[in-house]
Amino acid sequence: MSNGVTERTVSERLQGHGIQASAQRVAVAEYALRTTDHPSADVVWAKVRESFPFLSRATVYNTLNLFVAKGLLRPLVIAEGRVVFDPNVEPHHHFVDEETGEIHDVPWDAVAIRSIEPPRDFELRDYQVIMRGSRRGRPARARPRGSSRSSVK
Amino acid sequence: MSNGVTERTVSERLQGHGIQASAQRVAVAEYALRTTDHPSADVVWAKVRESFPFLSRATVYNTLNLFVAKGLLRPLVIAEGRVVFDPNVEPHHHFVDEETGEIHDVPWDAVAIRSIEPPRDFELRDYQVIMRGSRRGRPARARPRGSSRSSVK
DNA sequence: GTCTCGATCTAGACTATGTCTAATGGTGTG
DNA sequence: CACACCATTAGACATAGTCTAGATCGAGAC
Numbered sequence: 518m519s520n521g522v523t524e525r526t527v528s529e530r531l532q533g534h535g536i537q538a539s540a541q542r543v544a545v546a547e548y549a550l551r552t553t554d555h556p557s558a559d560v561v562w563a564k565v566r567e568s569f570p571f572l573s574r575a576t577v578y579n580t581l582n583l584f585v586a587k588g589l590l591r592p593l594v595i596a597e598g599r600v601v602f603d604p605n606v607e608p609h610h611h612f613v614d615e616e617t618g619e620i621h622d623v624p625w626d627a628v629a630i631r632s633i634e635p636p637r638d639f640e641l642r643d644y645q646v647i648m649r650g651s652r653r654g655r656p657a658r659a660r661p662r663g664s665s666r667s668s669v670k
Numbered sequence: 671m672s673n674g675v676t677e678r679t680v681s682e683r684l685q686g687h688g689i690q691a692s693a694q695r696v697a698v699a700e701y702a703l704r705t706t707d708h709p710s711a712d713v714v715w716a717k718v719r720e721s722f723p724f725l726s727r728a729t730v731y732n733t734l735n736l737f738v739a740k741g742l743l744r745p746l747v748i749a750e751g752r753v754v755f756d757p758n759v760e761p762h763h764h765f766v767d768e769e770t771g772e773i774h775d776v777p778w779d780a781v782a783i784r785s786i787e788p789p790r791d792f793e794l795r796d797y798q799v800i801m802r803g804s805r806r807g808r809p810a811r812a813r814p815r816g817s818s819r820s821s822v823k
Numbered sequence: 824g825t826c827t828c829g830a831t832c833t834a835g836a837c838t839a840t841g842t843c844t845a846a847t848g849g850t851g852t853g
Numbered sequence: 854c855a856c857a858c859c860a861t862t863a864g865a866c867a868t869a870g871t872c873t874a875g876a877t878c879g880a881g882a883c
């Protein structure tokens with residue numbers, strides 16, 4: 518794909534957002550800015566270390582937070598127990614599979630909103646629709662939470 | 671307020687949902703089923719212990735998860751770093767104040783949705799709009815995250 | 824009343840996510 | 854080379870949440 522955004526090297530993208538490039542930051546960016554998996558910070562750490570073993574956990578957290586501050590990633594508070602990161606910073610919605618915990622992007626125009634009214638005295642900065650459900654045909658009962666066993670005896 | 675729902679005692683509500691009442695469960699319910707604060711489990715623990723000191727943390731977690739399983743509470747994955755609980759189990763939306771982290775209920779009809787299309791092969795169980803912003807007049811820059819100091823140097 | 828059984832409650836160990844700190848190392852400028 | 858600055862590191866720390874093993878409670882059987 519050569520759409521004028523992804524054809525630039527990762528290193529150039531970082532510098533274009535005012536981020537000093539370094540070996541570690543490029544390695545994190547190569548994964549985190551290309552994936553569609555909505556990984557958590559620890560998942561990024563594990564993935565990147567496969568090809569770049571000299572990388573501390575603190576650096577991954579620092580780097581991801583830096584990318585968020587510079588507008589390269591968006592943090593999502595949707596998954597249970599952790600923040601996940603989305604390199605798609607354009608407006609869109611999300612669908613959470615309640616059985617697997619997987620998060621899928623939903624195009625902005627898959628939802629037609631006629632009007633939206635924030636609470637009085639509050640200023641709306643952005644919004645999105647969070648859908649929950651499961652793959653068609655599966656009943657989807659008790660949600661997995663932490664361990665695989667049921668959380669209520 | 672005597673609207674046919676809240677006029678029943680908490681103990682009766684628990685039994686009506688198939689939950690064996692106990693001193694601890696009633697104490698948790700008195701707070702968690704009445705509040706509009708969207709508390710986390712540890713907040714519930716702290717609040718309830720003010721008037722009911724003999725209460726372990728595990729009991730609070732067990733009890734809240736039981737209430738969720740029985741449909742008395744809805745878990746929300748909106749706030750950073752924790753799950754919060756909402757005794758309003760009717761459909762509604764939420765507004766997150768990005769400065770304070772406070773969560774406010776938004777009535778269902780504050781948003782007019784004309785159509786909504788989940789991803790192919792997925793079954794939509796429920797959905798809600800998550801709005802983010804801040805109180806009018808305040809600029810709302812860096813979001814507080816964990817500690818009060820900036821997370822990116 | 825007392826025995827028994829299952830449900831509930833408890834303290835504390837444990838795991839996972841995330842932040843902070845102090846020290847180390849690399850790079851550019853003079 | 855020396856200095857300053859920034860990135861990186863390991864590990865300590867903080868917090869949310871789960872699990873376990875044992876104590877305790879309560880209701881029915883006798």
